[in-house]
Amino acid sequence: MPKTIKEIAQDTGYSRTTVTLVINGKADEYRISPKARAVIENYIGEHGYRYNQAARSLKLARSNTIALIVPDIANAFFARVTAELERLCRAEGLVLVTTSSGENPLVERQALENFVARGIDGIVLTPCEPRRRLPSSSSRPGPPVVLIDRRFDGDEGYFISSNHFESAQTLTRAMIEGGAGAISFLTGSQSNPTTLQRISGFRDAISDQPDAARHFAVRSIDTDTEEGGRRLMGDLLDSGTGLTSGLIFGSLLIFNGAMREIRARYGAIPTDLMAGTFAYSEVLDYMPNPVYVVRQNERAIARHAFESLLCLMQKQPLAPSHIFVATELLHFGSHQSVTE
């Protein structure tokens, strides 16, 4: 049962200041006598000491805690960002707290409020609504914020993301070169800036294709869910176009829903159907279909976000900026399946 500073001071006969100095490693700096130091260190070695973070936070008005708010931590992309961010935090003696907003602006706002109330030192945020002024607390201005993955029009500040425009452009071109004569881009809500950028990239890549309007199309739906994917796919199949030789999916959920719908109608997935996606999963490598994936570098995103945040937290001047983190285009399907 570790002691408090007060108890240590009483039991050793030294003052709270002396004990604090020893504990915080400032014994040398303040020239605490070796004897006092030894006594206190021995005492702690024997009885233990654990600082009280609440007391420290109250006094210092900082908490050694940073917050991460993302739409869904069960999404592999965000899970990987979280894992890396948490590692970085731990290395710096910080604690990471996380919230999934579920794309719900209300949840996002409440989480922000709550974190500010807790005296959080910094926030990494993937917003689901345009960013209003951040709440600030009575004792100090609001904590610094770094946005990752997406940013709404008009929002300013520090932003780390993949280049969604370029990703979609590259993906689309690769699929066309790979032989997709017609591509449907099935994606979630266009109120998501990432979606918009990808659509732009897609449009750009097809702009020089003959008869682009007939062979290439974007279909979006507000609900980025499996059901949404089914509906998008259903509509596509019901349309004059029918199933295109290539499909790009805005998310894994839509991918799954669409696949389900194809199966429901055809009984199976045509093995020559070319799929493109931005959601990397190792397991995609085992699909019989040709698959193109834009893989994002979650670790680099987390690292940049963390570094920016640390600078801001230390009040170091840092110009508002947008850092692009490189992506990697992977192609699965060169491993043909064979029967033994």
Add this chain to the structure above:
Amino acid sequence: MPKTIKEIAQDTGYSRTTVTLVINGKADEYRISPKARAVIENYIGEHGYRYNQAARSLKLARSNTIALIVPDIANAFFARVTAELERLCRAEGLVLVTTSSGENPLVERQALENFVARGIDGIVLTPCEPRRRLPSSSSRPGPPVVLIDRRFDGDEGYFISSNHFESAQTLTRAMIEGGAGAISFLTGSQSNPTTLQRISGFRDAISDQPDAARHFAVRSIDTDTEEGGRRLMGDLLDSGTGLTSGLIFGSLLIFNGAMREIRARYGAIPTDLMAGTFAYSEVLDYMPNPVYVVRQNERAIARHAFESLLCLMQKQPLAPSHIFVATELLHFGSHQSVTE
């Protein structure tokens, strides 16, 4: 810039007590005059108020925070548990903080220390070492702990998990019935109790098979990584047995490593190779091979863990116990791939 209670009291002319009572919704209980109440509420409506969690924690010696420590939050199983737990916490006004131990006992211990120092109210833990006595703080006994997913021999307390023995048993039987005449179980370290239980289940399921020793075998390796998977697979292929008709993988990492090794040697994965695993991913559904997956119910695990923890946090008597959460056996591969 929200005010503190003191400021509100000064500005409205009421005392801190009165303000506190109104803020905490105890106005009726303490019969605050409607007028005082109205004045204070108006003031807050205008200027805002945000409680200071550090001050409250210090005073109450609790933090409305619970901690989750898992080996790796980027692992889909734990990511799903985290997402659900975080939702449950939010509904109760609690905040969830997470740490990935990376299977490193030192990190685990430090995380525990750190969380106790922060006055965490409860801990959900997937331990990577036998549990020692939990650190307790000077102000109070240590927070309650609920273990999930695995528990070491001799550890006691509250434990929620799938039935790993039964899962492996069911999986193995299904694969045998599905036609796997020989199965190799490739898995991570046997110092992980989950691994041991699965091995037992596997052994039990093959016990009535003729010539079991020749056709069924367990191969384990200490490093649960892709490289480990490659090595396990390499050793299997080099052995007298060679590739068995069925393979069970202890983790997705080992699955990936093993697949990579097969490809490296054969150029492709035999489509009739039967795979079994405990790591559910939607994308497994698209594999050309027959795949059996034991899907765990992460939401139920999170829910039980949370409920147990809440009981303990409220000092409600709760007998140490082990809750098993049902799993589901899925079979992918009935959707045959076809060429259009």
Add this chain to the structure above:
DNA sequence: TTGAAAGCGCTAACAA
């Protein structure tokens, strides 16, 4: 029905 005051454990300014 409201107010005064103590104190949670810590830090840091100031004093000795």
Add this chain to the structure above:
DNA sequence: TTGTTAGCGCTTTCAA
């Protein structure tokens, strides 16, 4: 080199 002290913002007991 060490000690004293004043809060940080909040809750809560006790008094009025």
